[in-house]
Amino acid sequence: MDGNTITSAIRSLITRDDLNRALALLGEHLQNHHLLDEVIIQSAKLKDLDKNVRMGLTVLDQQILIKNKIRKDVLDIVREFEIVQKLEENSYKELIKIEPNSSKGDSILAIEEIKAKKDIELKANQEKSSIKVKGIESQEGKVKIDINQK
Numbered sequence: 001m002d003g004n005t006i007t008s009a010i011r012s013l014i015t016r017d018d019l020n021r022a023l024a025l026l027g028e029h030l031q032n033h034h035l036l037d038e039v040i041i042q043s044a045k046l047k048d049l050d051k052n053v054r055m056g057l058t059v060l061d062q063q064i065l066i067k068n069k070i071r072k073d074v075l076d077i078v079r080e081f082e083i084v085q086k087l088e089e090n091s092y093k094e095l096i097k098i099e100p101n102s103s104k105g106d107s108i109l110a111i112e113e114i115k116a117k118k119d120i121e122l123k124a125n126q127e128k129s130s131i132k133v134k135g136i137e138s139q140e141g142k143v144k145i146d147i148n149q150k
Contacts, residue, residue: 007078014071019046022074030081038077042070 006029013022023043030036049066052058058066 007082010078011075014074019067019070019074026074026077026081033081033084035077035081035084038073042073042077045070 006025010022010026013019013025020043023039023046027036027039027043030039045066049058049063049070053063
C-alpha cells in the first residue's frame, strides 16, 4: 500500500469511528518512524477510555471530548506523516530534522523552509544562475527568503 492509500484508509476508519483499527494500521506503517511514539500514546489513551467506559467511570460528555481529542491527534499524526512522505518522495529525506521538543507547527514550518531553500537553489542551478540563499525567516506562517545574486 502506498502512502496515499494508507492515509485514505486511516481517515475512512476514523470517519467510521473505528479508532482502534485506524491506530493499528497507522502503527504498522510507522515502524522505525519518529511518529510511532505518538501513535502508541494515542492507543493507550483510547484503551484507558474504553476501560473507563466499561467501568462506568466517565460521563458521556467526557467520553465524547476525550474521543474527539484522540481523533484530532491521530489526524495530526496522519498529516505530519503525509508531509514527511512528500518530502521523502522529493529527495529531502536527509534534511528532515524535527526537534523532539518543537510543536508540530514549528516542525512543519521548518520543513517548508528547507524545501523552499532547496527548490530555489535547484532552480538557480538549472538556470545556471548564481543565486545563493543567505537566510530564511518565518513570521505568521509566511516564509521570507533572503538571496544573493552575483
